[in-house]
Structure formats: structure tokens, C-alpha cells
Amino acid sequence: MLAAKLPKLETVEVVEEPIPEPGKGEVLIRMKASALCRSDLHRYHGTQIFDEDESACYITPGHEPCGIVEKLGEGVTRVKEGDRVAIYLGLGCGTCPDCLKGDVMVCRDFRCIGFAVNGAHADYMTIPEENCLLMPDEMDFITGALATDVGGTLYTACKKLELNGTKTVAIFGCGPMGSGGILMAKGFGARVIAVDTDEKRLALASEIGADYVLNPAKGDAVAQIRSITNGLGADASIVTAGNNAALNSALDCVKAKGIVGQIAECNSATIDPSNQFLRKMIDLKGCWYFNRSDWEELAEFIVNKPIELKKICSNTYPISEAETAFRLFDSGKVQKVVFVWDD
Template identity: 40%
Template sequence: MSKMTAVFLPGNKQVEVRAVPVPEIGPDEVLVEIKASCICRSDLSLYYGNAVISGGDSNQFVCGHEPAGVVVRVGEAVTEFAEGDDVAVYLGVGCGVCHHCRTGHFYLCAKWKCLGFTMDGGNAEFLRVPARNLLRTPKGMSHLAAAISTDAFGTLFSAARKLGVNGLSRIGIWGMGPMGAAGTLAAKAMGGRVVALDPIAERRDFARSLGADLVLDPRDASAADQIREFAGGEGLTGAVDCSGQSVAHNMALDALAPMGKLALVGEAASTTIKPSDQLIRKQVTVFGSWYFGIDEYADILRLIETHAIDLERLATHTFALHEAETAFRMFDARETEKAVFVR
């Protein structure tokens, strides 16, 4: 049986690169040769040993939930994909027949599994997935861009769409890591004006280069006043938090105009807010936004193409699979932003 290289995260900041069998596929499955697979901040929960998505022993699964590559084998029941197709992969594998699966939200399925967390993921040479999880990518899109187009860009596209971003929107984005940077690209492409906030100067500079209209250090005593002036005096129409920090939640809620909306994207186990002043009196909507419906991917690609969005700019470092220990150590230390395994 042939072997492949794969990356595992057993916890306690341990990274193991193992030789494991190339998976066999079933009738409705495909085998994808992985060409690019991103590291995400949520992967650090596996790296530390406190997985944000649980179900089974995560130590036994190949990590990685943002892969893209080429179909190299198809099951006998697969008719819509063929060997040689360029694809990205949708991270949630559902039952396929429940209400949530049939509306394109596989990750809401009661029986769902998640690439890299509760089933084998994409930080490997090959990946086995159901054909229904493939996202066909267009000619000319690199595998690197395709991998970034899913969790990083796709998640923030979906959040911006839920906020109703348009040419009249005034959007604040807290946290300019890879997700916040992707959110800046998405909101700008949809026509919104964006204020980007991050305490790290290099991230603020990057946000400015991506087209943010105003860039602020949230610790600046004048930041709230500058946001109010940017938003025309009344407040932001929408906000996105990618930091997962309670201080950011409060700052965003305070900055919202009446009837504004806040999308929570950054993972957080708990937070403290002031519902009466921040929500009830202003009729503000707060919602969680995690990933995207699979039916949204066509629009995600359309926005990328129409606005010539260069997703590769978000990848600051690339690594080979055998460099996984270095990749996760640097990512954990914030010595990289979006880091991607490439082959």
C-alpha cells in the first residue's frame, strides 16, 4: 500500500509529520492531490490540545481544513467531477439529506464532521472527501488562492453579505489578522467604506495597503471619536469582530449606529457586554458568522473575479509539509500571518 506524508497535531505544541497510507475512496468519494492547504488560527486549538471543534480523538486525524488541489481519482458513482479538475474543498461533511445539508449548510448538520478536526484534513499529500464537498475552481486561479478563497475569504464574504454591505455602508473590522484582512478585501469589493483596527502596526499598514479607508490602533484614546467622524456622526452601519476579545466586542457595539449589525467571527469562549445600552436601546443585531453556505461559493468566485482580488497577498509565508513544526511554531508566535503548505 502506497504511503503519503501527513501532519498531525497531538497537542501540547507537538507537531508530527507521519507517513500514512494513501486513503482508499468509496463510490461517491474522490481523492484530491493537495497543492495548497492553509493554517488557520483555529488550528492552534489543536496545537495546544483544546480543540474548538470536538468529536472523537483529534490526535488521530490529519489536520488542515482549508485545502485545494487536483482530483486524481473518482469513485464509480461520481459523475460531476473528473480526474484533472482543479478544486477547493468545503470543510463540513454532512449527512447530505437533512434540511441543513439540502440548504447548503453542511456544518449545521447534526451528524457533521469537520476536515482536520473530526476527520482527516488537508495537511497531507492526498485527501479523501465526498464529491459533494468539492468546490470547482476556475482556470487561472492558483491553488494557493483557491485554498484562501474558502475559510479565510469565504467566511468574511458571508459575514459581509449578512451585514448587507453596499455602497452606503460604513464598516468597522476589529482584528487585522488573515480573517480581518480578508474582510477588508470583501467589504471594499462590495462597495463599503472600511475602518480597520488592530494594535499591531504592521497589520495596520497591511490593512491600509488592502484599501482600508481608515486604519486605527484601538488603544488610541481618540479612536472612538475618529470612528464617529468617519461614520458621519451617527455610527457604523456594520461591524465585524475577528479578534474574539471582549474589549473589541464592546468597542464595536459602542461604535454602531442605531439599527446597526455586528458579526462575531473570532472565536471566544465568553464575553461581557452591556445589553441595555448597546443592544436594546439602539435596536442592534448581533450574530455569529462561521464559514459560508456551499451555495455561496459561486458568488465568492464572482466577486474575486469581478474585482480582481489578489488573495495570494494574504499568504505571507509558505512551507513544505516536512516543515510543519516550524510553520506552526512561527504561526503561533505571530511571525507569520496567513501561512500555507504548498506542493
């Protein structure tokens, strides 16, 4: 089988490997779609997100996949061969309170596919059966891949921010995650203000449903948000751009007792806690991935609304062209790039 590897800095190689055998409690997945993520680019540029060691160069990246169950390992009972499944990216201890509640992403022993173990940018992968998320018949494979990291994270964020038809949310950053946030927030019925300095991204934001698009390079976005909301400020904001300016604007633009959801990875930031946080009595919520038990609810939401996640897929490639796909995605000129496999 073919598998993409990141053997050294800013280098992608596609290699031949044996098809893996599923172990006890595992299944073999024949991949159908696997989306590139900004986190893949951290590995590509040599930046650590998790505690990776030198062996990481041998690990196949990819943590936003879906495919078809090809083979069952010993003791597998909950999925069967031929099942269409999306893949939950988190591996936990399986016994702590967080794992038992489905919040695997906060387990102390959390590991991520594509970082700790071989991921999905390959023809096949093995995964514990509990990481298999059964896809509705109406969900295509590209949507299935995008429904996990993008869809699941932003669906959960919209719930945490209590969005509905009476709320206005400002989304800072209109890359893949921000665009997914626009789609999900509109699904919840909210009025959406999209903020980005890239006019092409703002054009897509309008196309997929944003009610207002603002470019902070051309005017004071916070002031414009206050004007749109009759001087009150937005009910909520979502930060999908990993920089200090985006976080500060998100804090500044919400009204008193508003809610801010932080999604973008950001190792440091400087804020004004007294004026932006305490005296406004706002809630700042970390929004990272989704509870595994929410998948059925999430999948039904995507199918029934419907949430057209495929609109944020800019380009598709076979895994044999992984180097080209990585370079394009790294350019920042596109939205989601997805590896696909045809029958």
C-alpha cells in the same frame, strides 16, 4: 505520502502514511495548497473546538485546502480526474433541511475535516465528491485555499451586513480573517475602518485598501469612528478578534439600527444589552463559513473584482516543514501560512 500530525501538546510530526483509497462517493485529492488556520492552533495547544476524543491525535489537521482530483471512487459522477477543486470543510448528515439547503455548517451532525476525519495537511486526502468546489481557471491554488474559510466566511458576512458603496464598516482585528474582511468589504464598495493594536497589521490593512486605520492602544477607537462618521457611528462592524474588548467596541461603534457580525471564536463575553443592543435596535449576526451553493457566486466575485487574497499569505512551506510552519504561525507575527505542493 507525507502527513502532518499533532500527537501531543504543541508537537508537530510529519509521518509517512499510505495514500488513501477513495470510498464510494469519494474522490482522492492531490493537494496543491492548504492554509493554516487559528483553529489548527487550538488543536496544537490542546484546546477543543469540536467534540474531539483521544483519537484526534491521529487525525491529520487542515481544513482550508485545494488540489486536483486524482482518482474517483465508486459512483462518482459530478467531478472528473484532473478537476481543480477547493474543498468545503463541512460534513453533514446530507438529509436534514440545513444540509439540503447547503448550510452544512449548522447540521446537527456536523463534522469538520481536519478534526473528525483526516484533513489536508498531507500530500493526499479523500473527500466526498459533494465537498469538491470547482475552481475557475483564473484562480490560482493559494487563492483557492484562502477562498474557502477566509474568503467564504467574509464574503457571507459582508452580504449579511448589507455592505455596499454607501456603507461604512469597522473591522476589529486585522489578522488573516480581518484582512480578508477588508478585501471583501472593499470589493463590495464599502468604506473600511480597520482597528488593531499591532502596527504591522495596520500597515498591511492600509496596503490592501482600508480607508482608515486605528490603534485603540493610542486613542479611543470608538470616538474616532464616530468622528469619521460625523457623529452617527458606523453602519456595520465585524469582529475578527476573539476578545471582550473587540466585541464591546464593535457594539459601541455602530449607529442605531446598525449591524454587527461576530466571526471570531469567543467562549464568553460581557456586554450591556440595554444600551449596546436593545435601545440601539441593532442586529447581531453570527457569521460562520458559507453556504455550499454560494461557491460559484463567491468564486466569480473573487476573480472578477479581483479580490487579491494572496496578499494575506505571508509565508509558504512544503509539508515536510510543517513543524516550522506551525511555530511561525503560532508566533502571531505573520498573516496566513500556506503549505504548497509543486508539480
